[in-house]
Amino acid sequence: MSILGTRVVRKEDPDFLTVGGKYVDDLAPGDALHATFVRAAVAHAEIVGIDVSDALELDGVVAVFTAADLGLEPKPPSMPMLNQTMQRTWLASDRMRYVGEPIAVVISTSASVGADAADLVVVEDEPLPVVVTTGQSLRDETLLFPEAGTNVTFARPSAARDDFFDGCEVRVGLTFGNQRLAPCPLEPRATVAAWSTGDDGEPFLTQWATTQGAHGTRDTLAAATDLDTSRVRVICPDVGGAFGAKNGGYPEDIIVSLVARKLDHPVRWAETRWESMLGLVHGRGCEFEATVGGTKDGRITHYQVHQIQDGGAYPLVGAVLPFVSRQVATGPYDIENVDYSFQSVMTNTVPMGAYRGAGRPEAAHAIERMVDRFAAEIGLDPSEVRRRNFIAPSDFPFTTPTGAAMDSGEYAAALDAVLGLVDYDALRADQQRRRDDPTAPLLGLGWSAYVEIANPMSSPEFGSVEIQPDGSAIVLTGSSSHGQGHHTAFAQLTAELTGIDLDQIEVRHGDTAEVPRGGGTGGSKSLQAGGSAVWKATEAVVERAKDIAAQLLEADAADIVLDTDNGLFAVAGTPAISKSWSDVARHEVENTNVLLRAETDFQPPGATFPFGVHLSVVEVDRDTGNVTIARHIACDDAGIMVNPLIVEGQVHGGIASGIAQALMEEFVYDDDGNPQTANFAEYALVSAAELPTFERIPQETPTPRNPLGAKGVGESGTIGATPAVQNAVIDALAHLGVQHIDIPVTAERVWQAMR
Numbered sequence: 184m185s186i187l188g189t190r191v192v193r194k195e196d197p198d199f200l201t202v203g204g205k206y207v208d209d210l211a212p213g214d215a216l217h218a219t220f221v222r223a224a225v226a227h228a229e230i231v232g233i234d235v236s237d238a239l240e241l242d243g244v245v246a247v248f249t250a251a252d253l254g255l256e257p258k259p260p261s262m263p264m265l266n267q268t269m270q271r272t273w274l275a276s277d278r279m280r281y282v283g284e285p286i287a288v289v290i291s292t293s294a295s296v297g298a299d300a301a302d303l304v305v306v307e308d309e310p311l312p313v314v315v316t317t318g319q320s321l322r323d324e325t326l327l328f329p330e331a332g333t334n335v336t337f338a339r340p341s342a343a344r345d346d347f348f349d350g351c352e353v354r355v356g357l358t359f360g361n362q363r364l365a366p367c368p369l370e371p372r373a374t375v376a377a378w379s380t381g382d383d384g385e386p387f388l389t390q391w392a393t394t395q396g397a398h399g400t401r402d403t404l405a406a407a408t409d410l411d412t413s414r415v416r417v418i419c420p421d422v423g424g425a426f427g428a429k430n431g432g433y434p435e436d437i438i439v440s441l442v443a444r445k446l447d448h449p450v451r452w453a454e455t456r457w458e459s460m461l462g463l464v465h466g467r468g469c470e471f472e473a474t475v476g477g478t479k480d481g482r483i484t485h486y487q488v489h490q491i492q493d494g495g496a497y498p499l500v501g502a503v504l505p506f507v508s509r510q511v512a513t514g515p516y517d518i519e520n521v522d523y524s525f526q527s528v529m530t531n532t533v534p535m536g537a538y539r540g541a542g543r544p545e546a547a548h549a550i551e552r553m554v555d556r557f558a559a560e561i562g563l564d565p566s567e568v569r570r571r572n573f574i575a576p577s578d579f580p581f582t583t584p585t586g587a588a589m590d591s592g593e594y595a596a597a598l599d600a601v602l603g604l605v606d607y608d609a610l611r612a613d614q615q616r617r618r619d620d621p622t623a624p625l626l627g628l629g630w631s632a633y634v635e636i637a638n639p640m641s642s643p644e645f646g647s648v649e650i651q652p653d654g655s656a657i658v659l660t661g662s663s664s665h666g667q668g669h670h671t672a673f674a675q676l677t678a679e680l681t682g683i684d685l686d687q688i689e690v691r692h693g694d695t696a697e698v699p700r701g702g703g704t705g706g707s708k709s710l711q712a713g714g715s716a717v718w719k720a721t722e723a724v725v726e727r728a729k730d731i732a733a734q735l736l737e738a739d740a741a742d743i744v745l746d747t748d749n750g751l752f753a754v755a756g757t758p759a760i761s762k763s764w765s766d767v768a769r770h771e772v773e774n775t776n777v778l779l780r781a782e783t784d785f786q787p788p789g790a791t792f793p794f795g796v797h798l799s800v801v802e803v804d805r806d807t808g809n810v811t812i813a814r815h816i817a818c819d820d821a822g823i824m825v826n827p828l829i830v831e832g833q834v835h836g837g838i839a840s841g842i843a844q845a846l847m848e849e850f851v852y853d854d855d856g857n858p859q860t861a862n863f864a865e866y867a868l869v870s871a872a873e874l875p876t877f878e879r880i881p882q883e884t885p886t887p888r889n890p891l892g893a894k895g896v897g898e899s900g901t902i903g904a905t906p907a908v909q910n911a912v913i914d915a916l917a918h919l920g921v922q923h924i925d926i927p928v929t930a931e932r933v934w935q936a937m938r
Contacts, residue, residue: 221301223280227279273437327496341522378443394431397692425666456863465495494535543633589634590887591822591885591886633794646658646717651778672829724780732752819899833897838901916937
């Protein structure tokens with residue numbers, strides 16, 4: 184009986200729910216010193232001097248380091264397409280560019296002493312004009328990096344001619360924003376660094392890190408410490424959420440490693456929630472100027488977008504994300520003429536990085552708002568406009584005008600599945616009834632149809648399977664779990680092919696000394712790349728085991744069959760005489776002195792394109808503008824599901840995140856660059872009280888680009904939910920002449936729009 188496609192309860196959860204996980208801050212050596220960072224209190228200023236003398240006099244303070252003390256030099260952005268003159272030292276040395284930027288580090292015997300000492304460090308500065316908005320940045324009146332001569336770090340100009348929309352019967356435009364978000368993982372970052380001397384007398388760094396990819400963090404630390412990667416070991420234990428923000432090495436990770444070497448003593452650091460809000464990269468934060476053109480009968484033929492991306496104070500991956508947005512600009516629609524330009528600019532704010540969806544939610548937001556505007560302009564129901572523009576299943580593989588080579592999709596089927604779950608005509612009738620009843624809350628119906636690009640760089644992944652003499656299995660993966668259910672799903676893959684009981688399969692990740700290579704987790708690629716690597720490695724170990732079983736059974740290897748119902752090898756047609764996994768594993772060890780093992784690096788032939796259709800039903804209070812989600816129906820198709828229970832959990836989490844962006848979440852700065860939402864009392868996180876029970880419709884459209892037929896699902900719900908909710912709120916107010924409200928559609932914004 185197949186274990187794939189079954190709702191296996193997560194193997195990870197019993198420990199999390201009883202004894203708890205093992206996190207970086209739990210694993211620090213007892214004698215480790217504490218690092219506390221002194222951070223910028225102003226958004227933009229020249230650093231004149233840093234006085235650490237008072238801090239050094241405090242009992243328990245071991246040392247205080249600045250960039251000069253550590254010999255730090257400016258480094259260019261790691262991504263070559265970004266402006267290489269916009270350089271950074273890991274501790275600010277010449278100027279502060281955002282509130283929260285690390286300037287110095289205090290090393291002390293306790294965290295409390297470190298906090299007191301950090302307050303005693305005096306930073307003398309000369310204030311500079313502050314650039315908070317992208318509009319201010321584009322004027323180049325104040326440059327964050329004067330040597331660059333511009334605040335633009337990455338751009339793609341428009342290629343359209345003035346006659347781009349000629350021939351369109353209908354043309355409609357809109358300018359709107361996609362607000363800045365903070366990732367807010369449950370576990371803030373932490374790191375511990377310890378140096379030792381290898382047998383060859385050379386230094387060796389061991390670092391425990393809260394990261395989405397141990398190998399990427401290892402490579403960053405090796406480069407920063409001038410070591411070969413073989414001399415750096417990164418250990419990533421349990422991680423309490425990441426959502427893209429814990430990808431790679433941060434300045435704090437590097438500084439802790441450098442200070443530990445300088446002091447020849449282990450050093451630990453764990454950030455506070457305030458530091459997490461200002462130290463982790465932020466997400467989204469862009470503006471669109473978009474226009475669609477088409478025919479009066481509902482065909483969209485032209486789409487033009489200019490995106491302005493807020494890159495924050497330093498050019499990181501967030502500044503490159505408009506390139507990803509451009510790839511999936513047209514979503515699930517067959518739009519022949521597309522012009523997508525962008526500019527990524529620097530502001531005196533927290534740098535932008537990857538956050539759940541990373542470029543794809545922004546693209547879906549843009550096209551879905553414009554489809555609704557187009558539908559309103561021509562007087563067609565927005566669901567019908569979407570249907571008329573979907574790429575047909577027979578058109579796959581399909582390459583979009585922006586170069587996305589899409590694998591498969593059943594978009595109309597997803598739309599029909601949602602319509603099949605609701606009485607759409609009755610909802611529209613109820614909407615009209617409420618409009619005529621001044622005592623009833625208004626009703627809005629909001630559609631969203633999206634396409635995601637999963638594993639956009641077609642990154643490879645490592646996997647191995649090792650059979651122990653007792654017949655159990657150890658699975659290694661270069662992927663990295665921070666809540667997605669890797670241990671269960673990957674074990675299911677190996678169990679499916681071997682017949683080994685799920686409880687006898689251990690999945691390990693996150694230690695570069697044990698796992699030789701890996702790409703980590705990001706871009707919804709874990710199962711389709713990492714899972715496929717485990718699948719291929721398991722196939723290889725099964726074939727090797729058949730060779731061994733053939734020897735034990737004195738038969739030809741071609742005649743050996745594996746009964747995956749009980750994990751026994753036998754000669755075809757004679758199952759009474761068999762050998763177990765323990766038998767073949769012991770034989771391998773006894774004869775070769777090595778364990779029965781196989782490994783592989785799976786290289787996908789291309790990205791996959793998950794998709795979905797969401798319908799959000801909202802109620803709007805006439806007196807206050809408050810929005811309540813009455814129903815949210817989602818059909819998210821991520822290809823073949825290894826574990827539908829895990830998929831459902833991922834979709835539910837994604838929808839909650841997407842609804843939160845639509846209704847309430849927003850990281851806000853004042854005109855001087857001071858953060859106004861840097862803690863959970865001010866930053867509006869969604870809770871269960873604001874959310875309905877989501878209605879999920881399963882659908883599976885396989886991809887030919889991996890042996891599992893699987894696509895990614897970790898970001899899908901986030902991408903589909905936000906525009907569906909926004910469209911629903913605007914739909915509720917359409918009879919009042921309201922054409923648009925920016926997200927988040929707070930009660931205040933809705934109330935103002937109604938009036």
